[in-house]
Amino acid sequence: MPKLTFSFAKIPLSALFLLLVLSLPFQVISQNLDDERSILLDVKQQLGNPPSLQSWNSSSSPCDWPEITCTDNTVTAISLHDKTISEKIPATICDLKNLIVLDLSNNDIPGEFPDILNCSKLEYLLLLQNYFVGPIPADIDRLSRLRYLDLTANLFSGDIPAAIGRLRELFYLFLVENDFNGTWPTEIGNLANLEQLAMAYNHKFMPSALPKELGALKKLKYLWMTGANLIGEIPESFNNLSSLEHLDLSLNKLEGTIPGGMLRLKNLTNLYLFNNRLSGRIPLSIEALNLKEIDLSNNYLTGPIPAGFGKLQNLTGLNLFWNQLSGEIPANLSLIPTLETFKVFSNQLSGVLPPAFGLHSELKRFEVSENKLSGELPQHLCGRGGFAWMPKSLGNCTSLLTIQLSNNRFSGEIPSGVWTSPDMVWVMLAGNSFSGTLPSKLARNLSRVEISNNKFSGPIPAEISSWMNIGVLNASNNMLSGKIPVELTSLWNISLLLLDGNQFSGELPSEIISWKSLNYLNFSRNKFSGPIPKALGSLPNLNYLDLSENQFSGQIPSELGHLKLPILDLSSNQLSGMVPIEFQNEAYQDSFLNNPKLCVYVPTLNLPRCGAKPVYSNELSIKYLVMILIFALSGFLAVVFFTLFMVRDYHRKNHYRDHTTWKLTPFQNQDFDEHNILSGLTENNLIGRGGSGELYRIANNRSGELLAVKRICNKRRLDHKLQKQFIAEVGILGVIRHSNIVKLLGCISNESSSLFVYEYMEKQSLDRWLHGKKQRTSSMTSSVHNCVLDWPARLQIAIGAAEGLRHMHEYYSAPIIHRDVKSSNILLDAEFNAKIADFGLAKMLVKQGEPNSMSGIAGSYGYIAPEFGYTRKVNEKIDVYSFGVVLLELVTGREPNSVNEHKCLVEWAWDQFREEKTIEEVVDEEIKEQCDRAQVTTLFNLGLRCTQTSPSDRPTMKKVLEILQRCSQQGH
Numbered sequence: 001m002p003k004l005t006f007s008f009a010k011i012p013l014s015a016l017f018l019l020l021v022l023s024l025p026f027q028v029i030s031q032n033l034d035d036e037r038s039i040l041l042d043v044k045q046q047l048g049n050p051p052s053l054q055s056w057n058s059s060s061s062p063c064d065w066p067e068i069t070c071t072d073n074t075v076t077a078i079s080l081h082d083k084t085i086s087e088k089i090p091a092t093i094c095d096l097k098n099l100i101v102l103d104l105s106n107n108d109i110p111g112e113f114p115d116i117l118n119c120s121k122l123e124y125l126l127l128l129q130n131y132f133v134g135p136i137p138a139d140i141d142r143l144s145r146l147r148y149l150d151l152t153a154n155l156f157s158g159d160i161p162a163a164i165g166r167l168r169e170l171f172y173l174f175l176v177e178n179d180f181n182g183t184w185p186t187e188i189g190n191l192a193n194l195e196q197l198a199m200a201y202n203h204k205f206m207p208s209a210l211p212k213e214l215g216a217l218k219k220l221k222y223l224w225m226t227g228a229n230l231i232g233e234i235p236e237s238f239n240n241l242s243s244l245e246h247l248d249l250s251l252n253k254l255e256g257t258i259p260g261g262m263l264r265l266k267n268l269t270n271l272y273l274f275n276n277r278l279s280g281r282i283p284l285s286i287e288a289l290n291l292k293e294i295d296l297s298n299n300y301l302t303g304p305i306p307a308g309f310g311k312l313q314n315l316t317g318l319n320l321f322w323n324q325l326s327g328e329i330p331a332n333l334s335l336i337p338t339l340e341t342f343k344v345f346s347n348q349l350s351g352v353l354p355p356a357f358g359l360h361s362e363l364k365r366f367e368v369s370e371n372k373l374s375g376e377l378p379q380h381l382c383g384r385g386g387f388a389w390m391p392k393s394l395g396n397c398t399s400l401l402t403i404q405l406s407n408n409r410f411s412g413e414i415p416s417g418v419w420t421s422p423d424m425v426w427v428m429l430a431g432n433s434f435s436g437t438l439p440s441k442l443a444r445n446l447s448r449v450e451i452s453n454n455k456f457s458g459p460i461p462a463e464i465s466s467w468m469n470i471g472v473l474n475a476s477n478n479m480l481s482g483k484i485p486v487e488l489t490s491l492w493n494i495s496l497l498l499l500d501g502n503q504f505s506g507e508l509p510s511e512i513i514s515w516k517s518l519n520y521l522n523f524s525r526n527k528f529s530g531p532i533p534k535a536l537g538s539l540p541n542l543n544y545l546d547l548s549e550n551q552f553s554g555q556i557p558s559e560l561g562h563l564k565l566p567i568l569d570l571s572s573n574q575l576s577g578m579v580p581i582e583f584q585n586e587a588y589q590d591s592f593l594n595n596p597k598l599c600v601y602v603p604t605l606n607l608p609r610c611g612a613k614p615v616y617s618n619e620l621s622i623k624y625l626v627m628i629l630i631f632a633l634s635g636f637l638a639v640v641f642f643t644l645f646m647v648r649d650y651h652r653k654n655h656y657r658d659h660t661t662w663k664l665t666p667f668q669n670q671d672f673d674e675h676n677i678l679s680g681l682t683e684n685n686l687i688g689r690g691g692s693g694e695l696y697r698i699a700n701n702r703s704g705e706l707l708a709v710k711r712i713c714n715k716r717r718l719d720h721k722l723q724k725q726f727i728a729e730v731g732i733l734g735v736i737r738h739s740n741i742v743k744l745l746g747c748i749s750n751e752s753s754s755l756f757v758y759e760y761m762e763k764q765s766l767d768r769w770l771h772g773k774k775q776r777t778s779s780m781t782s783s784v785h786n787c788v789l790d791w792p793a794r795l796q797i798a799i800g801a802a803e804g805l806r807h808m809h810e811y812y813s814a815p816i817i818h819r820d821v822k823s824s825n826i827l828l829d830a831e832f833n834a835k836i837a838d839f840g841l842a843k844m845l846v847k848q849g850e851p852n853s854m855s856g857i858a859g860s861y862g863y864i865a866p867e868f869g870y871t872r873k874v875n876e877k878i879d880v881y882s883f884g885v886v887l888l889e890l891v892t893g894r895e896p897n898s899v900n901e902h903k904c905l906v907e908w909a910w911d912q913f914r915e916e917k918t919i920e921e922v923v924d925e926e927i928k929e930q931c932d933r934a935q936v937t938t939l940f941n942l943g944l945r946c947t948q949t950s951p952s953d954r955p956t957m958k959k960v961l962e963i964l965q966r967c968s969q970q971g972h
C-alpha cells in the first residue's frame, strides 16, 4: 500500500483538500480489498489450505490470484473449478459483498447445499460434479439475482423446490444426473428468461407429466429431459416454444400424440422423441425448416410420413423405425440434398420408392426393411445415377454404407451401382422378388450379401473370385443354376455360404482352394451329383455341413470324419458304403437317413450293418469294447453339444418367425437391429467362451462397424446368478457414458437368452498384450500378439483406465464400484485407448437405508483387496487396489498371479521395494531399453500406494489420475 507521506505545511490548504478528496476513495477501496483478502485467506484456511490455492497469500492483491476476478477493485468472481477441494464451503464467503460468480465445479465437496444464500449479488452458481447431498434449499430464491445455476452430477435428493420458479433472472438451469426422488415444480414455467433447461437422467423422479406451464418459456432454446420419468402427453402449449432449437424428450414414457404445432417451431433443429409411447399421426404441417435431425423411432406412431419433411433442406437424419407408419414414402424426401440417414424399417409403408432417391443426396444408410414396399429400385440408388453435367457429389451416392431392403415386396433387377458403390459394406435384400443374375463385380469392402428368398437366376459367375472380402453369402431359395465354379472356392474370407434351395447341378469342385474361414456350408435342396469332395474334410473351421436332398453318390470320404462337425446332414442322397467310423454314434442319428446303400459297423445308427463283420479274438474284443466305450462317450458329448447347438439354432430360427418374443432395450443412439444381432449368433462369429457366457463378433448391418455381443443363456439353471449379473450390468452400463468405458449399445433378451451388444474392441484385452506369450498354451489366446506393448502405450492405457474408473467412482449419484478390475477387463481399441469392460459384478455403492454389505467375494485372484477377507463393508478403494495391480503389471510385465511364482505380484513388488531394488531390477525386460526411468518409477510407486493394506491409505482414483497425468506430461 502506498503511504501518503508529505508535509502539510508546504501545501496550500485548497490543494490539500483536493488531495484528500482524491485519495479518500482510493483509501476506501484499498481497505475493502484488504478486507476481501482476509476473507479469502480465511476461506482458504477453512478449506484446509489446499495446495491448489498456493498463490493465495497475504502479500499480494487477491485480484492477482488466478482463481479470482475483480471488477472495479472488488472481488466479483471466484473460480475453484477442479481444485481438489474436499471441505465444505464456509458461509463467510458471502462476506464478499460483490460476489457475482461462484464456480465450485469438479471438486469433492461433501455435505448439503452450501451455505451461500447470503451472497445476495450472486448471478452464476456452478456446483456441478461434487458430492452434495440432501435437498435444494426451499429458500433458494434468496439468491434473487441468480441467472445461471448448474447442479449437474451431484447427489441432491428430494423435491426440486417451487422456489426455483421464483428465480426470475435464470436463463440457464441444469439439474442433470442427481438423486432427486420427488417432484419438480410447474413454477419452472414462470422463468420467463430461461433459455436452457436440462433435467435429463434423473431416473428417480416421481413419474410426472410435462406441465403445460413450460409452454410459456418464450426464450427457451434448449430442453433436455431424456430419462426423466416423464409420463402423460406432450402439452399443446409446447407449440408456443417459439425459440426452441433442441428438444430431447427421449427415453421416457410419454404417450398421446405429437402436438400439431411442434413441427412449426421455426428455429427447431433437433427433435428427439424416440423410445416413448407416442401414438397417432406425425403432424402434417411442417414449417420447422431448420430441422437437421429427427428421431421419432420406437413409438406407436401411425399414419403417413408427412410429405412436408421433403421441405427440410438441411435434414441429415430421419429416423422413424419401429413404428406403425403406413402409406407411401413421400417422393420429395428423395430431393433433400443433405440426407445421410434414412431409417424407416419395421413399419407398414407401402408403394414404391421415390425414383429420385440417390440422385440428389449423399445417402449413407438406407434402411427400409420390414415394410410392404413394392416395385423396382430407383436406378439412381448408388452409382448408376447422375448426369454428366451434375456435380459428382450429387449424381453418385458413392457414400452408401448399408442398404437394407429385406422383407418387402420389391421386384426387378438391382441397379449395378448397388453392388459396386465403393463404401458399401452390407447389402440386405432378402425376402423380396428381385430377379436378375449375380454381379461379377462387387464393391471392395462389401462383406455381407443377403439375397435369400428372391428370384435371382443364372449361374454363379466365374468372376466371383473377385468378391474379395465377402464373408457371408446367403442366396438360399432362389433360382440359381449351373455348376459351382471352382473360383467360388477361392473366397478366402467367406465364413457362411448358403446356396440351398436353388437349382445348382453337376459335381462340386474336387479342389477347394481357400475356404479356410468357412464355417457354415449349406448346399441342400439342389441337384448336385457325383461324389462328395474329399477336400471338404480339410476345412479347419467347418462346423455345419448340409448337403441333404441332392443326388450325391459314392462313398462318404473318410476325411470328413476328421472334422468335428456338430451339424452334419447328408440325408436324402444316393450315398453308399460305410459311414466313417467317427459318425457312427447317436449324435448323427439323422445325418444319413434316406441313403439306402449306406451301412455301419456299430449298431447305433438306424442303418444296416456292413457285410463283413470284424474278426474276434480276445485281444481284439477288448480293443473293440474300448472303442465302443469311446464312441459312446464321444457320442454322448456330441449329443450334448448338438442339443445346445440346436437350442441356439432353434431360437435363431424361432426369432424370424416371431421376433416379438425378443425384447430389445436400446440405449441412446443405438444403431443396430435385433435381427442383425440374432442372425449373427453363428459359430463362425464366436470369438470366445467364458464363465459368463459366449462372446460373438458381429458386423453391424447399419454402419458396417463391428459389434461385440455377449450372450448368456438363462436355460442352464445354474445361470440364475449370471442373470442377476446381467441385470446389474444393464442397469449400470446403460447409465454410464464415458470414452474410457466400453459402450453398451443395447441388450436383447427373451426367456432363455440375454444378449449384450457392445462396441467391438479391435485390440482386445490388455492381458493378452502383457501376458499373451506366456499363456500361449491356452486355446483362447491362440491369436496372441507377438508385438511388444511399448512404454508410451502402457502409460496411455494406465491413464485411460484410470479416467474410466474415476468417472465411475465420482461422476454418478453414488460411486459405481467395478469389483473386478483386472487386465483382462481392460479392453483396447484400434488406437490402444483403454476401456473398462465387464460390469457383471459392478455395483452402485449402497446408500443410506439399503443394506450396505456386498455378498460374496467378488473379483479375481491376485487382484482382490485384502479387506475382502475380513469385512463385507467395502468401498471403491477395492477398485483402487485392483488398479494398482494393473499398474504393477504394466511396469513389470509380470502376471498378477503366476503359477511359477510363490508370491503374487503385489507381494513380490513390495518385497522389491523393501529390499530397495532399483527400478531396472523390476521393470519388464521388454521395455527396459526404451522406457523413461522417471515415469516407470512413478508408476511402480503408484502401484505400491494403491495396493496398501489399509483402504484409507490408498489414493482415490482422482488422485491416481492426477499423478498419472502429471507423470505423462513430465515425459515431454
Ligand SMILES: *[C@@H]1O[C@H](CO)[C@@H](O)[C@H](O)[C@H]1NC(C)=O
Pocket: 157, 158, 181, 182, 848
Ligand atoms: C428421497 O431420498 C432421500 C435421501 O436418500 C430420503 O431420505 C427420502 O426419504 C427419499 N424420499 C422419497 C419420497 O423417497
Ligand SMILES: *[C@@H]1O[C@H](CO)[C@@H](O)[C@H](O)[C@H]1NC(C)=O
Pocket: 242, 243, 244, 266, 267
Ligand atoms: C430464431 O433464430 C434466429 C436466428 O438465430 C433469430 O434471429 C430469431 O430471433 C429466432 N427466433 C425466435 C423466435 O427466437
Ligand SMILES: *[C@@H]1O[C@H](CO)[C@@H](O)[C@H](O)[C@H]1NC(C)=O
Pocket: 289, 290, 291, 313, 314
Ligand atoms: C440450411 O443451413 C444453411 C447453413 O448451414 C443455412 O444458411 C440455411 O439457411 C439453412 N436452410 C434452411 C431452410 O434453414
